[in-house]
Amino acid sequence: SQQGEEDPQALSIQEGENATMNCSYKTSINNLQWYRQNSGRGLVHLILIRSNEREKHSGRLRVTLDTSKKSSSLLITASRAADTASYFCAPSQGAQKLVFGQGTRLTINP
Amino acid sequence: DAGVIQSPRHEVTEMGQEVTLRCKPISGHNSLFWYRQTMMRGLELLIYFNNNVPIDDSGMPEDRFSAKMPNASFSTLKIQPSEPRDSAVYFCASSLILAGGGETQYFGPGTRLLVL
Numbered sequence: 001s002q003q004g005e006e007d008p009q010a011l012s013i014q015e016g017e018n019a020t021m022n023c024s025y026k027t028s029i030n031n032l033q034w035y036r037q038n039s040g041r042g043l044v045h046l047i048l049i050r051s052n053e054r055e056k057h058s059g060r061l062r063v064t065l066d067t068s069k070k071s072s073s074l075l076i077t078a079s080r081a082a083d084t085a086s087y088f089c090a091p092s093q094g095a096q097k098l099v100f101g102q103g104t105r106l107t108i109n110p
Numbered sequence: 111d112a113g114v115i116q117s118p119r120h121e122v123t124e125m126g127q128e129v130t131l132r133c134k135p136i137s138g139h140n141s142l143f144w145y146r147q148t149m150m151r152g153l154e155l156l157i158y159f160n161n162n163v164p165i166d167d168s169g170m171p172e173d174r175f176s177a178k179m180p181n182a183s184f185s186t187l188k189i190q191p192s193e194p195r196d197s198a199v200y201f202c203a204s205s206l207i208l209a210g211g212g213e214t215q216y217f218g219p220g221t222r223l224l225v226l
Binding site (some may be wrong): 042 | 141143155219
């Protein structure tokens with residue numbers, strides 16, 4: 001298993017703006033997942049993108065994957081106060097376990 | 111489905127006491143994961159089970175920690191004796207692992223443990 005590294009560590013934007021978070025990893029993957037953690041809660045799965053996909057959408061979320069650069073990005077459009085949370089990426093080579101990094105702490109200011 | 115259920119939600123205990131955390135995974139899931147989260151160390155995988163069998167316990171910090179999964183619907187994480195440095199939020203997650211692995215994990219609400 002490998003760990004993804006999220007960047008930036010913290011991001012603060014105004015409500016309504018778009019938020020972009022990045023994830024880098026080191027070796028080839030089968031898929032990559034993004035999770036959200038609200039303060040005091042467990043992680044919630046947001047989206048899974050497979051290695052043969054380049055982009056995926058889910059509501060206001062857009063995930064891209066560049067396997068040549070070993071990186072992924074998560075874009076949240078038209079941010080809302082409720083999007084304030086930590087966001088984690090989890091690249092997987094097909095192993096059963098996932099390894100989580102430190103995450104990106106996103107703050108949406110009203 | 112009720113999701114992953116953890117109990118207790120909060121636990122305050124004194125150093126040296128035994129602590130038992132409980133988890134009920136989502137019905138039909140075949141894998142269960144125990145994590146610990148602290149500000150300093152982030153989210154750490156302690157141990158995971160597949161079909162009730164422990165597969166990887168390399169994250170278990172020391173012999174004071176033990177985990178069991180007697181059946182597909184129940185798991186425990188025990189700390190004996192507990193120490194102040196064990197204070198953390200402990201999460202249980204479950205998943206339906208298929209042949210390829212890397213499937214979505216569903217997390218419980220966590221148990222917030224404070225050891226005085």
